[in-house]
Amino acid sequence: MNMQSGITVLLACVLIGVLVSYVYKQNETRKLFAQTQSIEKEKLELNAEYARLQIEKSTLVSNNRIEQVAREQLNMKLPEDEQVLVIVR
Amino acid sequence: MRQSQHKQVNISLRIAIVMAFLLCCFVVVAVRAFSIQIRGAEFYQSQGEKRHVREVEIPVSRGTIYDRNGEPLALSTAMVSVGIVPGQLLDQFSKVEQLAEVLDLDADELKQVITSRKDRQFLFIKRRITPMLADSVKALNMKGVEFRTEFKRFYPAGEILANVVGFTDVEDVGQEGLERTYDNWLTGTSGKKTVVKDLLGQVVADIDVDELEAAKPGKDLHLSIDRRLQYAAYLALKKAVYKHQAVSGSAVVLDVKTGEILAMVNQPSFNPNGNKENNEGLRNRSVTDIYEPGSVMKPFAVVAALESAEYTPQSVVNTSPGEYEVDGFVIHDFKDYGELSLVDILVKSSNIGVAKLVLDLGKEHLWDVYHRFGFGQSSGSGFMGESAGYLPHHDRWRTADHAALSRGYNLSVTTLQLASAYSVFANQGRYRAPTFIKGNINEDKAIIDPMIAAQLTDMLSHVVNDTEGHKAFIPNYSVAGKTGTARIAEKGGYSDKYMSSFAGFSPVESPRLVVAVSINDPKGEEYYGGLVAAPVFAEIMKTGLRLLNVPADQLNRTLADVTGAENTTGAAHVNE
Structure with a gap:
């Protein structure tokens, strides 16, 4: 009798312990999940920014712009055929 | 005592009544619970999930x-696309106005859409806005407005x-x-x-x-495209098309060793980031548009003559008196060239010369040569919408057609086909299908004797070198190639419009690049391929060889000449 009620109490305690840890784990899971969500969102944003920067870069290095800057700001020009020298090894 | 006894009876009856009532309640609850939990389980579960579980x-x-x-x-x-659930917006029209303002939409129109389509679950109102603009829409904090990436x-x-x-x-x-x-x-x-x-x-x-x-x-x-070369080629072509007020133009640059398309440019073009209503510019003319090529085909007719073994490059054909009647049609040369070797037939581009060569050979042989070079068939580049050109079967040729085909009429080609065909001469007689994909190199196959390819290469270098001031000439490099000037066929015969073309390769000894240029309907006095297309070829080739670091093979003037003249003491560091 005594032993039986002891087992009952023990099982009740274990049950409560399991339930509490379940709730705790569930909470933990949700928190971690929220974290992955925000990281994934960050990844999307970074990807989008990368693409934007790539576009910006390709606009900056476009042949049109380089030619314009070289000609107008740096006063460069293509050498005339007569100005080209070939070195023979 | 009697009273109390009476009371007791009453009490047990009352208890029974209450118990019965409670039992009834319990049964009701049990039945209800059964119907919800068991019979209606699916319905309620799905309803619950609908509110929380989403795909x-x-x-x-x-x-x-x-x-x-x-x-x-x-x-x-x-980008962010903004959509609405119209049913949820019916009672917040004041906010709808703000929404319309942020998104630059017409507020009245938007309201009308909302009322007329209030049963729709979702509809886009503005697609692909910047994330920054989307943030200001989100700041309105409206129910019934959704965002999708x-x-x-x-x-x-x-x-x-x-x-x-x-x-x-x-x-x-x-x-x-x-x-x-x-x-x-x-x-x-x-x-x-x-x-x-x-x-x-x-x-x-x-x-x-x-x-x-x-x-x-x-x-x-x-892609196999080189953006720098593409840019240079585009500028060269655009300049020429503008200068000659031409209707359109195309140029293709191939890597001889791999068949990779390094540049492919067309005029007119369009802005792919803007609206695309300019139909004329949408086509990739280099592969979709076909035309009668004219004299650029003559080298292939000469291949047929050399294959017959009856001719060598030095064999002589008499083209006097500059007029030659075939089957009732008279073929003209620019003037009476007299006796011409095969080399000179190409240099002078003699119509009579090539006609006399091929008429002896039989129709099937000429057709077979053209067919082997890929004419009348898709080039194998895989480009969607690519044209196969047109090469009529030799069974249907009359004698006059036979002669016309030798000088590039009665068949149609694309500019890409022309470039691929010329790369056979540059690639020791082997045909390789062109490709748009970097490293996706197609197998090549031998289609003519390497000996004949070498002879043709030599003959084509004479075409450029033997003509004083040829516009295809580029400094420090040897060039081989051929011009073409063909009248454009219109309803009822040939018009006064021309197709000017040039195809060639460089350097002659170990070719790296093949360039084919065609310019459709140049106006004015200059319409010959040598004047219209050859300068474009030269400009593209010059840039291409420089970008690919191809060593110069034909030095007109070395550093030694210059330093020798200007600096008599310090010539030691030159010519290592």
């Missing part, structure tokens, strides 16, 4: 298109490559050019996953990520 799409981007050096030519950036295609190279790369429609499906040709490769599959959302609409857990519906991003595509 959400995982958006994926289309693959990026790069040039051979890794410069992006078409890429997708994430969509991608916008951007083409950094703009008009320079527009009709080769093509473009996609609003649903991100390839519509033209390589975007269409390689649509399956570039397109990703958007995935789906099931998630639990809380009251605020925040995702709180993934329930199920279906492996089959996992997101697969589109694959990238690395």
Whole structure:
């Protein structure tokens, strides 16, 4: 009798312990999940920014712009055929 | 005592009544519980899930298109599309006005859409806005406004490559050019996953990520195009088309060793980042448009003559008196050239010369040579919408057709076919199908004797070298090639319009690049291929050889000449 009620109490305690840890784990899971969500969102944003920067870069290095800057700001020009020298090894 | 006894009877009766009542209640509850929990379980479960469990799409981007050096030519950036649930907006029209203002939409129109389509679950009102603009829409904090990630295609190279790369429609499906040709490769599959959302609409857990519906991003595509050379070629062609007020023009640059298309340019073009209503510019004319090529075909007729073993490059054909009647048609030369060797037939581009050569050989042989060089067949580049050109079967040739074919009439070619055919001479007699994809090199096959290819290469270098001031000439490099000037056929015969072309390669000893240029209907006094197309060829070839670091093989003037003249003491560091 005594032993039986002891087992009952023990099982009740274990049950409560399991339930509490379940709730705790569930909470933990949700928190971690929220974290992955925000990281994934960050990844999307970074990807989008990368693409934007790539576009910006390709606009900056476009042949049109380089030619314009070289000609107008740096006063460069293509050498005339007569100005080209070939070195023979 | 009697009273109390009376009371007791009453009490047990009352207890029975109450018990019966409670039992009834319990039965009612039990029955109700049964109907909800067991019989209605599915319905209520699904209703519950509808409020919390959602299937959400995982958006994926289309693959990026790069040039051979890794410069992006078409890429997708994430944008935000705004949609509404009309039913939820009916009672907040004041906010709808703000929404319309932020999105630059007509407020009255938007309200009308909301009332007329109030039963719709979802509809887009503005697609692909910048994330920054989307943030200001989100700040309005409206119920019934939803956001989806969509991608916008951007083409950094703009008009320079527009009709080769093509473009996609609003649903991100390839519509033209390589975007269409390689649509399956570039397109990703958007995935789906099931998630639990809380009251605020925040995702709180993934329930199920279906492996089959996992997101697969589109694959990238690395083209054989070299953006720098493409730019130079585009400028050269555009300048010439403008200068001669031509209707259109195309140029193709091939790498002799691999068959890779390094540049392919067309005029007119269009801006792939703007609206695409300019129909004339949409076609990739280099592969879709066919024309009668004229004299650029003569080298292939000479191949037929050399294969017959009855002629060598030095054999002489009499072209006097500059007029020659075949089957009732009279063939003219520019003037009476007298006796010409095969080399000089090409140098002078004698119509009579090539006609006399091929008329002796039989129709089937000439047809076979043209056929082997790929005329009348798709080049094998795989470009969607590519034309096979037109080469009539020799059974249907009359004698006059036979002569016309020898000088490039009665058949039609694309500029790409011309470039591929010329690369056979440059590649020791082996034909290799061109490709748009970097490193995707097609097998080549021998189609003519390497000896004959070498002879033709030598003859074609004479074409450029033996003509004083030939416009295809480039400093420090040897060039081989042939011009063409063909009248354009219109209804009822040949018109006064011309197709000017030039095809050739350089350096002659070990060719690296083949360039074919065709310019349609140049106006004014200059219409000969040698004056219109050859300068474009020279400019593209010059830039191409420089960009590829091809060593010069024909030095007109070395550093030694200069330093020798200007600096008599310090010549030691030159000519190592």
